[in-house]
Amino acid sequence: MRWDSQRLAGRSGTDADQPAELALFGLDACARTFDTPEFRGMTFYEIHARSLLNKVPSAARVPFDWTINPYRGCGHACVYCFARRTHEYLDLDAGRDFDTKVIVKVNAAAVLRRELARPSWRGEPVAMGTNVDCYQRAEGRYALMPGIITALRDAGNPFSILTKGTLLLRDLDLLREAAQQVEVGLSVSVGSVDADLWRRVEPGTPSPQARLRMVRTLTDAGFRVGVLMAPILPHLGDAPDQLEETVRAIAASGASSLTPIVLHLRPGAREWYHQWLARERPDLLPVYRDLYGSGSYAQAAYRKRISATVAMLARRHGVGTERDSRQNAPHGDPPSS
Numbered sequence: 001m002r003w004d005s006q007r008l009a010g011r012s013g014t015d016a017d018q019p020a021e022l023a024l025f026g027l028d029a030c031a032r033t034f035d036t037p038e039f040r041g042m043t044f045y046e047i048h049a050r051s052l053l054n055k056v057p058s059a060a061r062v063p064f065d066w067t068i069n070p071y072r073g074c075g076h077a078c079v080y081c082f083a084r085r086t087h088e089y090l091d092l093d094a095g096r097d098f099d100t101k102v103i104v105k106v107n108a109a110a111v112l113r114r115e116l117a118r119p120s121w122r123g124e125p126v127a128m129g130t131n132v133d134c135y136q137r138a139e140g141r142y143a144l145m146p147g148i149i150t151a152l153r154d155a156g157n158p159f160s161i162l163t164k165g166t167l168l169l170r171d172l173d174l175l176r177e178a179a180q181q182v183e184v185g186l187s188v189s190v191g192s193v194d195a196d197l198w199r200r201v202e203p204g205t206p207s208p209q210a211r212l213r214m215v216r217t218l219t220d221a222g223f224r225v226g227v228l229m230a231p232i233l234p235h236l237g238d239a240p241d242q243l244e245e246t247v248r249a250i251a252a253s254g255a256s257s258l259t260p261i262v263l264h265l266r267p268g269a270r271e272w273y274h275q276w277l278a279r280e281r282p283d284l285l286p287v288y289r290d291l292y293g294s295g296s297y298a299q300a301a302y303r304k305r306i307s308a309t310v311a312m313l314a315r316r317h318g319v320g321t322e323r324d325s326r327q328n329a330p331h332g333d334p335p336s337s
Contacts, residue, residue, distance in 0.1 A: 038141075039075065039137070039138070039141075041100055042075060042100045042101070042102065043100060043101050043102070044102050044104050044138065045101065045102070045103050045104065046104050046106045047103055047104065047105060047106065048105075048106065048107050049105040049107060049108065049111055050111070051111060051115065052068055052070070052105065052108055052111045052112045052115060052148075053066055053067075053068060053112070053115050053116075053121075053126065054066065054067045054068070054069065062127075062130070064125060064126075064127040064130070064160070065124055065125075066124050066125070066126045066127070067126065067127050067128065067130050067131065068108075068112065068126055068127075068128045068134075068148060068159075069105075069128075069131045069132060069134070070104070070105050070108040070134055070139075070142075070144040070145070070148060071102055071103060071104060071105070071132055071133075071134065071136060071138060071139075071144075072086065072087065072090065072102065072103035072132065073087055073092075073097070073098050073099070073100075073101055073102040073103055073132065074098065074099070074102065074132040074133055074136050074204075075099065075100075075102060075136050075137045075138055075204045076133055076136055076137075076164060076165075076202060076204040076205045077099040077202075077203050077204040078201060078202045078204075078205070079200075079201045079202075079272060079273055079276040080201060080231055080233070080263055080265070080269060080273050081098070081132075081269055082264060082265075082266050082269050083098075083131045083132050083269075084098045084266075084268040084269045084272055085266060085267055085268025085269065086131065086132075086268075087101075087268075088268060090103065094268035094269070094271070094272060095271075095272045095275070098272075099204070102136075102138055104138065104142055104144075105144070106142065106144070108144045108147065108148055109144065109147025109148055109150070109151055110147075112147075112148055112151045112152070113151045113154075113155075116151060116152070116155040116157060117155070123155070123156065123157050123158075124157075125157075125158040125159065125160065125183070126152065126157060126158070126159045126160075127159070127160050127161075127162070128148070128159060128160065128161045128162070129161050129162035129163045130162055133163055133164055133165050134148075134161065134163065134165075135161075135163040135164075135165030135166075135167045135168045136165055136204070137165070137167075137204065139165065139167055140167055140170075145168075145171055146171055146174055149171060149174050149175065149178055150174065150178075152178065152182065153174075153177065153178040153181050153182060156181055156182055157182060158182045158183035158184070158185075159178075159182065159183075159184060159185070160184070160185030160186070160187065161184075161185070161186055161187070162187045162188075162189060162228065163187075163188060163189070164188070164189050164190075164202070164205045164206065164211060165205070165206065166206045166210050166211060166213075166214045168186075168214065168218075169214055169217060169218075172217070172218070172221060175223075176221060176222070179222075179223070184223070185226075186218055186223050186224075186225045186226075187225065187226040187227065187228055188211050188212075188214060188215050188225060188226075188227050188228070188255075189211075189227075189228045189230050190208045190211050190212060190227055190228070190229060190246065190249075190250065191208075191229060191230050191231050191232055191233065191237060191246075192208065192232070192233070192237040192242060192246050193208040193209065193212075193245055193246045193249045194237060194242055194245070194246075195207070195208075197233070197236060197237050200280060201233065201236075201276075208246075208249070209249075212227075212249055212250065212252070212253040213253070215227060215250075215253040215254060215255050216252075216253045216254050219253070219254035219255070219256075220254070224256035224257075225253075225254075225255055225256055226255060226256055226257040226258070226259065227250045227253070227255040227257070227258050227259070228259050228261060229246060229247070229250065229258055229259065229260040229261065229310060230259070230260070230261035231261055231262065231263035231264070232260055232261065232262050232263060232306055232310075233263050234262065234263060234287070234288065234291055234298060234302065235284055235287055235288075236281070236284075238306060240309070243306075243309055243310060243313060244313050247310060247313040247314055247316075247317050247319065248313075248317050250317075250319055251314070251317035251318055251319045255319060255320065256320050257319070257320050258310070258314050258319045258320070260306060260307055260310035260311075262297075262298050262302065262303045262306055262307075263298065264296045264297050264298070265288075265292055265296050265297075266296045267296075270292075270296070274288070
């Protein structure tokens, strides 16, 4: 989808005179555009969204049909992020712009309440954090998620959240309240606990250790929390000792499940990641070309080997074995994992 038909026309005023490529969401949709010292080098485009619930194309082959994305672009700046190409739909680039130009749907909660109240809405589960992280750093400033969670809770609508952002703990009490009314699934992404690798490939995220401490806190609060061991970076984070260290740490966090996912390189992400490799590990460029060819996924044999290794390590370290009564949600209603 392109945004050409939704560009602003003839804006004027103190916050107007925006470049044409930034006026993306319809007449008077762009409320403010600004830089802020606390997020040095980043620009936020506050927009009034027309809709929030997104139908996932059937061809996507994911276990959910509806998503919510209160942000476009992400300050996590993960060099491998598969969502990068979505910024090109806004006539922004998939590299630096994705990391530093973030679209903020400031009316998200109000729009969602309206959509959930439609007679045609069937209360289907909604996934969040599947494109860009809804608990990226900007959420600390905008606080969109409490309104979104409250709207879903009040509508009796099940939802799930995937995040790398420890800011989710700010909303723990609200999540516990919601779990009394609807199914709430919580998952955290931790591809590796290698501190050096984390700093190089996920510079805007909380540390893996901080994320796993969040898993423990959520587990102790009664949630069953899954961990996506994702992405596993070939020849950077896949050594046997690295995999075991990560699985051991995930097990210690009390995670209810572990799902390994090898890095996939969709167009947009592929080019940006290869530029990073060229700077940081040029010796790996031919290795990646052999492993991925012209596709987005690593060779099946490699993926199968990594999955088998992680499954063996998960059994060894007992991931998901903490299934006592603490795992029940408050007042005995367990959220889904």
